[in-house]
Structure formats: structure tokens, C-alpha cells
Amino acid sequence: xxxxxxxxxxxxxxxxxxxxxxxxxxxxxxxxxxxxxxxxxxxxxxxxxxxxxxxxxxxxxxxxxxxxxxxxxxxxxxxxxxxxxxxxxxxxxxxxxxxxxxxxxxxxxxxxxxxxxxxxxxxxxxxxxxxxxxxxxxxxxxxxxxxxxxxxxxxxxxxxxxxxxxxxxxxxxxxxxxxxxxxxxxxxxxxxxxxxxxxxxxxxxxxxxxxxxxxxxxxxxxxxxxxxxxxxxxxxxxxxxxxxxxxxxxxxxxxxxxxxxxxxxxxxxxxxxxxx
Amino acid sequence: xxxxxxxxxxxxxxxxxxxxxxxxxxxxxxxxxxxxxxxxxxxxxxxxxxxxxxxxxxxxxxxxxxxxxxxxxxxxxxxxxxxxxxxxxxxxxxxxxxxxxxxxxxxxxxxxxxxxxxxxxxxxxxxxxxxxxxxxxxxxxxxxxxxxxxxxxxxxxxxxxxxxxxxxxxxxxxxxxxxxxxxxxxxxxxxxxxxxxxxxxxxxxxxxxxxxxxxxxxxxxxxxxxxxxxxxxxxxxxxxxxxxxxxxxxxxxxxxxxxxxxxxxxxxxxxxxxxxxx
Amino acid sequence: xxxxxxxxxxxxxxxxxxxxxxxxxxxxxxxxxxxxxxxxxxxxxxxxxxxxxxxxxxxxxxxxxxxxxxxxxxxxxxxxxxxxxxxxxxxxxxxxxxxxxxxxxxxxxxxxxxxxxxxxxxxxxxxxxxxxxxxxxxxxxxxxxxxxxxxxxxxxxxxxxxxxxxxxxxxxxxxxxxxxxxxxxxxxxxxxxxxxxxxxxxxxxxxxxxxxxxxxxxxxxxxxxxxxxxxxxx
Numbered sequence: 001x002x003x004x005x006x007x008x009x010x011x012x013x014x015x016x017x018x019x020x021x022x023x024x025x026x027x028x029x030x031x032x033x034x035x036x037x038x039x040x041x042x043x044x045x046x047x048x049x050x051x052x053x054x055x056x057x058x059x060x061x062x063x064x065x066x067x068x069x070x071x072x073x074x075x076x077x078x079x080x081x082x083x084x085x086x087x088x089x090x091x092x093x094x095x096x097x098x099x100x101x102x103x104x105x106x107x108x109x110x111x112x113x114x115x116x117x118x119x120x121x122x123x124x125x126x127x128x129x130x131x132x133x134x135x136x137x138x139x140x141x142x143x144x145x146x147x148x149x150x151x152x153x154x155x156x157x158x159x160x161x162x163x164x165x166x167x168x169x170x171x172x173x174x175x176x177x178x179x180x181x182x183x184x185x186x187x188x189x190x191x192x193x194x195x196x197x198x199x200x201x202x203x204x205x206x207x208x209x210x211x212x213x214x215x216x217x218x219x220x221x222x223x224x225x226x227x228x229x230x231x232x233x234x235x236x237x238x239x240x241x242x243x244x245x246x247x248x249x250x251x252x253x254x255x256x257x258x259x260x261x262x263x264x265x266x267x268x269x270x271x272x273x274x275x276x
Numbered sequence: 277x278x279x280x281x282x283x284x285x286x287x288x289x290x291x292x293x294x295x296x297x298x299x300x301x302x303x304x305x306x307x308x309x310x311x312x313x314x315x316x317x318x319x320x321x322x323x324x325x326x327x328x329x330x331x332x333x334x335x336x337x338x339x340x341x342x343x344x345x346x347x348x349x350x351x352x353x354x355x356x357x358x359x360x361x362x363x364x365x366x367x368x369x370x371x372x373x374x375x376x377x378x379x380x381x382x383x384x385x386x387x388x389x390x391x392x393x394x395x396x397x398x399x400x401x402x403x404x405x406x407x408x409x410x411x412x413x414x415x416x417x418x419x420x421x422x423x424x425x426x427x428x429x430x431x432x433x434x435x436x437x438x439x440x441x442x443x444x445x446x447x448x449x450x451x452x453x454x455x456x457x458x459x460x461x462x463x464x465x466x467x468x469x470x471x472x473x474x475x476x477x478x479x480x481x482x483x484x485x486x487x488x489x490x491x492x493x494x495x496x497x498x499x500x501x502x503x504x505x506x507x508x509x510x511x512x513x514x515x516x517x518x519x520x521x522x523x524x525x526x527x528x529x530x531x532x533x534x535x536x537x538x539x540x541x542x543x544x545x546x547x548x549x550x551x552x553x554x
Numbered sequence: 555x556x557x558x559x560x561x562x563x564x565x566x567x568x569x570x571x572x573x574x575x576x577x578x579x580x581x582x583x584x585x586x587x588x589x590x591x592x593x594x595x596x597x598x599x600x601x602x603x604x605x606x607x608x609x610x611x612x613x614x615x616x617x618x619x620x621x622x623x624x625x626x627x628x629x630x631x632x633x634x635x636x637x638x639x640x641x642x643x644x645x646x647x648x649x650x651x652x653x654x655x656x657x658x659x660x661x662x663x664x665x666x667x668x669x670x671x672x673x674x675x676x677x678x679x680x681x682x683x684x685x686x687x688x689x690x691x692x693x694x695x696x697x698x699x700x701x702x703x704x705x706x707x708x709x710x711x712x713x714x715x716x717x718x719x720x721x722x723x724x725x726x727x728x729x730x731x732x733x734x735x736x737x738x739x740x741x742x743x744x745x746x747x748x749x750x751x752x753x754x755x756x757x758x759x760x761x762x763x764x765x766x767x768x769x770x771x772x773x774x775x776x777x778x779x780x781x782x783x784x785x786x787x788x
Contacts, residue, residue: 141382148415149408155422156444221422325639490661519638533612533638540614544570551571
């Protein structure tokens, strides 16, 4: 059995694509996406990235919508661990590779860590320009006017952008990037991050990256604020946190409670005795 | 010099050595007898100076619209050079805009020049509001402040007499003449040095046509951009232009001051055109 | 100083739509004008007087000959073979033309027709309009007509607006084609007075009059189209 499931040629190709992506932050690199025991659309992009970079010394964490315990996160974690025998963990601070779907961990990442995003659609221009050829030309020309006009139209009609997740960002003042469907709340975490961020779309066969300490800014007008989700007056019912992204949960009586979306963050707070 | 065309040609097809020499006004044909290519524009030389308005008149198939598209690079020229003021290479020499790379092309089409098409559908994006269309051009020329962008959009809508209360309406909800005026607003919002107009009022009602031509003339006087107007209508040419060029079968057959072309046409074809005014 | 010099000027029209027949305009025209002089062209109808003016303005192409314009800075422009850009430049400040018939857009008011000439020279809109109104009043255009398009005016009124337009901000050389043709005695005299005024300011003029008295009153020279030379005493 090959280490990490993929053959060495496949790993080589993916690693080369990753290097290219890191060299041009935000630029979309095509790669030959391999067949995996997981179906397309279920995280094969992120999976290939993790399998290409993982080695015996790594510690792996996998989350899906912030949770280590969701079915897909568990399956992926088990699969990777079965083909590599690496240590796995639910603690963000202990992991060297964190594969995530649709969220950035609440706890700040450190140098040496790698965050691997599972990406459904890799090109943010897809939201405003359906033609693939034109998308490429727009990227080449740094012509993101259509994204800006969308922002303008929303601002003039509603006062602010209507985009709630997958908010377009400008990487290194050059490329407009799709941050994957993370909530607007997480967008500010992409910029100047100490960890390496890799993005993989298996079905679309694309890889892109944001190296550590790179400038990543949400697309916004100079004279307008970037507003994120507001949890004022709400706290996690489990750990009492008032500054994390909260999930809204209704019980059978119709009563609503809020819980930290990032399970490890919640657990860590409880461990440290910071309850309400 | 603000615009300079040297030996500009456009051939649709193979383009053999006989194409340019065996077609044109004297041959009364644009089709090469050797290789059957269509010579749309045949070796055109033109210069335009600051503040001048040039008219290009000719009948269908004369190549006038194609020439405009070559300048704006909607179409690729087969031969020739085009120079625009302030478009220079790193060592300060004037650079052929047909050699522009993608980024430079973007700058040429969004900042230095603007084009107004006969059909507003070609110049406007119908998925954006009227204000959004203008905003697109303003944003592309570098402005990222919402309030300023919106002000500018209102400013230009006012200039073209579109009620500013309708700034958020979509182009489909305006009349043809109003859509054309929105197109004009959009084209002017990036402060171009050269405005290209391709049959800007053909197909519009006469009263609307008069208003739009008056508007274009006024804006040109006020802002001072150079203008190239293509029209088959000598009345439009007379109204707007200082210098006129007559095209036939892809070639320029006569060039002169507009009043001279209309009152003392020299070339037989020009005389034919002028005598055909209703 | 010499302002305008015409040498061996000839104009022939070739009408291609009628089998390339040649129609003679005029030939062998020679005259010279100093700054501030008024030259009248004199001759029967069809002699080519209007054509000469149009050729001087470059509305007509020169068939052969020279038209030398002496600019204030000492340079000489040959109108016959200058480029379009050079002529446009000349027409902006140095060469003006008052046509026989008023030629303007139907949508501009009388005041605006006249005021535009001043605004183009840099005058503010307010002042320009005031001066325009003064000029129109002087030429007996009624106040209620100021803001109306001249196309509804009588021939005489139109001609007066035309003249107002031509002389309110006069260029260094002015070409006048029958400027008093549709005017009565009073208004004719007013126009001649005004012309004399700007002549004193140094404006050089070439004009055509159908009225001998006017012509004699204002001209320093009279060019006889038949004899191809200056008339006696002029």
C-alpha cells in the first residue's frame, strides 16, 4: 500500500501545483484531480491536498462546519489516518494539518500549521460571469468591475452587500479569490495569517493558495465598513463565549439556544474553566 | 496629434499580396479577384488633433464602422499602426496601440477612449442598473469610494438629461433614446480623451436624434475631447464635425473640411453622395 | 502691414455627376490688403464674387493660385494648400465669414447665437449675453425676439442676427457676403457704422455689396471682377 493512498507521481504533480499556487497568491492553478474512494463533491480537493503534503510527523485535524464530529469529518479523518497512520486530534493547537469545510477555526493559527480548505467552486467570478473563457480574461486583466458593480448595486438598494458567505476577497492586491463558503465572519481571518492556507477543488480540478502573512482584504468600498455577523446579546449556552461564531438551535418546544460552531473552541473554553 | 492611423488595413480571409492593390474605390469592389478575401479597410491614413471632430461618411460596406472597430480594437487589424497621444513605451517613444498587451488594452478601452455604439445593447450591460453601468466605468478607472461613484453617476445622468431618480432602474425600462443617452453617460464617465461614435442616432426618432446630437456637440465643446463620428447621414456629419473623410470600398476617397466636402466636393463619389441629400 | 494677399487665384468646378463637365468659377484674381483695409468685390451676378469669398474661407478648394494670410506673429499661411487642422485653427481666431444667409440650428435662440461667439473667446456667459443683447438692440432687433430662434424671423431680421454674430467678436480678417442685402436704409447705415468701427480697430475685410453707396462708403479698395484690377480712385 502506498503511503497516503496516492502514487508518488500524483503527489509530485499536486505538490508542484501547490508550489505554483503559493508563488502566485490567489491565482487558480489547474491540476489533474485523481479518483478517490470518496465521491466528487465530498471534499476530494481538500483530501488530495492533505494526502500530498502529509507525512509521518504530522498531526491531523478534520472539521466540517466547525465540528470534528460530523459524519464527513469523521470519515475523512479515518480514511487519512488509515492510509498514513498519523496522529489525529480534535485540538486546533495540536494539529499541524487542519482540513476544513466551510469554516476557519476560532483559535488563531500559528506558524508551521497548514489549513486545507475544501472548495466547491474555485472561481469567485462565477457569481457574475458564467462564461469560463471570459472569467480567465477578466482575471488576466484584473478586471473585477463586475464584482464591484454587484457590490454597488447591493449598496444602493440595500445599504450593504447581500453576500453572507463566500465573500469575495482581494489577495495581495492582485487576484480576486473565492475563500470557499466560509461565513463573512471568518473573512478577516484570511489576511496576515501565520499559517499556510491551501484551497482545493477536486471536482473542478483547481488549487490555489495564500501563503502566510499575505494581504487578503474583503472587497469593499473605501468609504464603507465591512460588517460581519452580529452576535450581540447572545452567548454560547455551553461555554458562555460571546466572541465566537454561534449556531442557532431550536429545541422541540421552539425555544432557541446558541452554541459555538467551532466544537474544539467550545471544548477548550470548558477545559480552561471559562464557563459562564 | 491625438490619434494617428498609418496604413491601417483589415482583410477578412486569406490576405494575398494582390488584396490591397486590386480592390478599392477605383475597382468598385472590396473583394480580392485572386483569393476572394474581403478587404474591409484598405490602407487608411488619418490624423486627428486635439479638440477636432472627425466625421467618417460612407455607404454600407464602405468600411467606416470597421475602421472604428479597429481603432477601439473590437476587431483585430490585419496591417498598420495606430498611435494615440500619451500612449508611449518605456523609453518615451510613441507606441502602436495595436501592439498593446492585455493590461494596456484595458487602459486604452476604459480610460483613454470610449465607444458609443449604434445599438445601446452593445455598450450597456442590461443586467446592471443605469447607475450600475456608469459605476462600472468609474470603478474601472480607479475610484473605489461608493459616495463618489454614485455622485459621478448622477452627474453624468443629469448631463444627458436622464432623471436622476431613475438611477437604479434597469436599462430595459427606458426608451430607446434614453438607453442611448445612458450609453453616452457611461462612455463619458471615464473622462476619455477620444470618443468614438458609430451611427449614434441612426434609428432614433428625429426629435430624439436632434436632442442627442445637440447634447453630444455641447459636451464636446464643454469637455473638449476629440471625437470620431461614423455616419451615413450627411446631416449628422454637418452638425457635429469639423473635418470629414469619405470612404468607399474600404478606402478614403476624399478628406477635407466638412463645409468644403458638402459645398465643393471634389471626388466623383463624394459629389454623388452630396447630390443625394434629400 | 500686409494682412491678405491673393495671387493668380483660379477656381474651376468639375461636375462628375454630369459627365465631368468643367464649370468656370473665376480666374486671374490678384489683390492685396493691408491690415484695417476694406476691399469690395465688384461685378455682375455670376462673376464669381461669392465663390472668391468661399475660396478665401476654404469652403471651396483652390484650383490654382495662392491665398497668403499674414499672421500677427509674422508667419504666413497659404490658405490654398494648408492642412485642415491649420485652417480650423485660422478660422478660430483669425478668419471669419459672414454668409449671405443665416445658417444656424433651429433650436438656438437669437441671443445664444450671438453670445456663443463671445463665450468661445473666454467671456463669461452673463457678460456675453449682455453684450449680445446690446448688439441686437443696436441693430433694431426687438427685445421679445431675443430668446426665440431666429429661424422664425424675417429675412432682414435674420440677416441682422447674422451680422451681429459676425462682428461682435471680430476675427482679424472678416469676409462679408452681401451683409446689407435684405436691410432697409436705417439698418444698412447702422451696419456700415459698425463695420467702420471695427475697421478702425484693425479688422481687415473683404466684402460684397449690391448697393454702390454702401460699397463706396466703406471701401478702401474696389476690385473690378471684369477688368481684373482695382477700380479707379480705389
